Amino acid sequence: MATIEQVKALMRMHFEDNHEKFKSIALxxxxxxxxxxxxxxxxEIKEIVQNPKYKAQKKLVKFNTKYDMLEQKIAEYSFHDLVLSEELESKVQRIITEYRKRDLLRxxxxxxxxxxxIVGEPGTGKxxxxxxxxxxxxxPLYVIRIDKLVTxxxxxxxxxxxxVFDCIQEIQGIYLFDEFDAIGSDRSLDNDVGEMRRILNSFLQYLENDDSYSIILAATNNPKLLDKALFRRFDDVLEYKLPDLGQIQCILENHLxxxxxxxxxxxxxxxxxxxLNHADIVKVCEEAIKYSLINDENISRAMILSYTQDRKGLYRFKEA
Known part of the structure; x- marks a missing residue:
């Protein structure tokens, strides 16, 4: 019989629309x-969980476009999934609050x-x-595919x-330029070419003139490569860092x-x-949950310690 803690966890996951975590607890x-x-x-529980007709269905907003550089994504995360410093959480919340009050502001x-x-190391939540x-x-969430944009x-x-900016104007949404340094690199770099300078100049102009109701996000792992003129065109800069001990604890608690x-x-x-970054710690939790299910064992601290070391071991090739 399920414990009261498991019942409460199931209720939380249901109301947070976290289907994967709900499934893990049920199993x-x-x-x-x-x-x-x-x-x-x-x-019976396994049959219900694994029955395809009970799978969560998230619908994409219809978006008729011939532009292959725009890819619509399903919003898979809620605010509960973010584990941030107080300062960064406040900045994200301010973006949300100001958007909701946008008409009053205008x-x-x-x-x-x-x-x-948005700047920071890979896997930190950008x-x-x-x-x-x-x-x-x-x-709706749209990711601008840099590999299709830059030819x-x-x-x-x-x-x-x-x-892209025509779409931003016409279709209200969240638009993410990932790996933004591919088009936002410093125009003074030695390896720069005239065409890329023109592209960056165009981007700066489009960004400055944008008056849409959309939100434009530009994410990069290498902020030092960006042209200085870019920074003043943005309303805010969110800097993501590796989680501290308190944030590590929150990530583990959220996923376990x-x-x-x-x-x-x-x-x-x-x-x-x-x-480790946020994504690495989530992976540690997922590995522990899988082992627990397959071997019918409770999750132990030794299990977490072992998978943490395994995850860190992946980076030895990078350091070498």
Missing amino acids: QIAAHEAKIGHTASAR KNGLKNRSKIL TMTASVLADELGL KYMGETSVKLRQ DGLALNEVFDDQVYESAKG
């Missing part, structure tokens, strides 16, 4: 039922923050933030960039909440994950 309950001999109940000659530069904003504001043909990239744990985690567990 944990099934595993426990099987362990105590309630095989029929365990089988009536008074002001404009909500809608042009945001792309997730775009998804969270789309989810919170009920807007080898003279003048074609500028044309495509114009088309409601699951069967052998013991309470301590500082050694949190210290072991220091240096």
